[in-house]
Amino acid sequence: MYKHLQVADLFIHRNFVSIAMIISQKILDLPRSPGHELYTMVVEHLQLVEYDYFDLEYINKDGLHCWLDHSKAINKQINISKRFLYSFVVKFYTPHPNLLEDELTRYLFALQIKIDLRSGRLQCSESTAALLAAFIVQGKK
Template sequence: MGQELYDLVIEHLQLVEYDYFDLEYESKDGHTFWLDHLKPVQKQHTTHKDYVFTFAVKFYTPHPNLLEDEFTRYLFALQIRKDLQNGRLPCSESTAALLAAYIAQGEKFECILGVGRFEISMAC
C-alpha cells in the first residue's frame, strides 16, 4: 500500500512534522500525481519498471513561523527554492527576490555551521 512506502520514507528521514509532505510521481504524459496511501503502489505508478517518487511539500502552511522542527523548516526552504527555479511558485518579482535572499542567507549559514541531523553541506 502507498501508506507503507510513505511511512518508510518518513521513518528514514526521522521527520517529526510529516503531515505537510507526501510522495509524488510523474505519469507517462508528464502529469504529476500524489501517492494515494490507500492503494497499492503498483496500481498507481505504471509508467516505468522502476518506481521513481519525489518527496515534496504537499501542503504549505500559512504560518511557517509555527513550524517547530528545524529540519522541517529546512525542507520547506528547499522546496520553495526548487519551486521558484521551476516556475511552479507564482509570485511577484519583489517577493521572488525576497525569497531568494532568504534562501541565499540560509545556504551561507549552512556552509558555515552545517544543518540539522544530517549535517547537510553545500558548496560555498
C-alpha cells in the first residue's frame, strides 16, 4: 500500500509547480502558491484524517532538514533551479499512540519510527528498539 513517506518530487515551472506524488505515482499541478496549499493537497491525496501530527520536510541547500513554511510561497522557500523532494513526516509525536483513531495514521507513525530507528535518527536502548520492532511487526498483521 504505502511504501515510504517520501511523498512528492517538486518541479518548479514558470507559472506553476508540478508535484510528482511518489506513493500513487500521479503528477499534480499547483499554481505557485503558499505552502499550506501543497500541504493540504498532500493530506487530501492521502485521505488522512489525523493530519495535525504530520508536516512536509525538505533538505535545504546547506543539507539541513527544514519544515515547509505554510505561509510562504513554495518557490520562495527552495532553490528554483533544482528538483526538491518533500517528505511527509511525523512532526509531533503523541504521548498516547493508543489514542490514534485512524489506521493510516497509526501505520504512518509505525513507518516513521521504523525509518528513524534504521537511520539512527531515533536513539534508544537495544531493549526499547526490540520492543518497538515487535510492535511494528504486530502492526503488519
